[in-house]
Amino acid sequence: MTKATTTHDQPPARVAAQVSALLQDCNDCPIRHRAVCARCEADELQHLEEIKYYRSFEAGQTVVWSGDRMDFVASVVTGIATLTQTMEDGRRQMVGLLLPSDFVGRPGRPTAAYDVTATTDLVMCCFRKKPFEDMMLRTPHIGQRLLEMTLDELDAAREWMLLLGRKTAREKIASLITIIARRNASLNQASMGDSLIFELPLTREAMSEYLGLTLETVSRQISALRRDGVIVVEGKRRVTIPDLDRLIEETGDDTDGGFLI
């Protein structure tokens, strides 16, 4: 561990502990203005502080299993989590990709409907469910924000359905890489145009579960995009996008309609 300039080089558990130690105060929270609490006033925030607690997970850990009791709802603070459904014979489909500020759990439902897994080191801001539900009734700001976020998720799910139902394997891969690139740009406030180098936060297998493909097909299509110069890959995970428009052409989406980021 020669260079310790970024948190990336530190052991995951330590980083998570640091993050949660840093985050006792909602005012310092990195997702303060995007999460379910975004619209809360100072007094409402104080109420939330009383029922919140942080939990950390290492990459690969399961947060909850589908069907398990779930006594909390939560926001992703840092890291990435996934929601996955599994069929009896083991076929798996990812149905949610949760980034910082995204919300986990459903008020009013006692059990988890999906497997929730940390795909990177993960810190979540959890609220005990019952107090949270009570607070939702008294605090319209929370319900309003949650509605907004849920509508956004529904839009994303519908975009995803188009991908799953109608796109080719190549288009699926191009779409996923574009999504990750955009997300990265938005998190880093990058000026969109440079920052097109990033680390894929998903294994080939996780990508295949996202895209409704096998991991072999994912691997082959990534290789194909690399061969065709659409992307540049260093090692297994580091991706550079020399020409974003070229990549977007490969997604099959409208070239113009890009109102997102």
Added chain:
Amino acid sequence: MTKATTTHDQPPARVAAQVSALLQDCNDCPIRHRAVCARCEADELQHLEEIKYYRSFEAGQTVVWSGDRMDFVASVVTGIATLTQTMEDGRRQMVGLLLPSDFVGRPGRPTAAYDVTATTDLVMCCFRKKPFEDMMLRTPHIGQRLLEMTLDELDAAREWMLLLGRKTAREKIASLITIIARRNASLNQASMGDSLIFELPLTREAMSEYLGLTLETVSRQISALRRDGVIVVEGKRRVTIPDLDRLIEETGDDTDGGFLI
């Protein structure tokens, strides 16, 4: 037109006109207790009455095109509508199937995000958008109910994603028929066990857009399920399910986990 016992035998436009004529008063509304207004009190309902109006569409008509201005939000009162996305080259994927009581449109968004089409004769209860948005701010009951409905839709979308990403053509068809059967049972309050005869409300093409298949594959798989005795088909649309458990086995879903209906 010898037997006119049910509305099915009447010209669509007339039925729609009848329905909307019957429905000036929210208290007589068939979706009063399931739609976005479900939790409203008498005074709130009165407010809604002032900003509502009915619109009728014949089977096949387009309600709005993706990208068009949309000055209203609405509830489906009777009939079925679909939300569909289209790619540049014409590939289409249905992303929403709207039944009576389902909500159309997004408060706060000026344009339609999807093509909305009536697949059967359709009556919608429309609210002018601006007044509706204003009312949402003053009336938590509406926002609360809308959140609940949106969360349900998100769950449905995620189930659908599993279907699109991981199920075989045969499983997709069995799943769709099961969904329609359940819906029918729930609308007719049937005692679940008999009423397993119904009309498919979708063309083969609409089914293919729902399932991410071609219409030929839909046709072939329906024929295969018929050959195997899983379903009985009279004419092109009328389906009988002799053994629902058998059909459910064909969906690939958990046999037990059926908490729906």
Added chain:
DNA sequence: CGAGGAGTTGAAAGCCTTCAAGCGCCGTGG
């Protein structure tokens, strides 16, 4: 009666999956 829409079915092609083998990296334990 002809035209057109909805649906069915056959044959061939194609895309993705399945099955297999192999590479490179990393942590463990002899």
Added chain:
DNA sequence: CCACGGCGCTTGAAGGCTTTCAACTCCTCG
């Protein structure tokens, strides 16, 4: 210290499921 084993990933070859292209039926409507 180094061999071993596992994991993540890549690549090849064969097979299969769905699509594509095409022909044909049935029914409705003008």
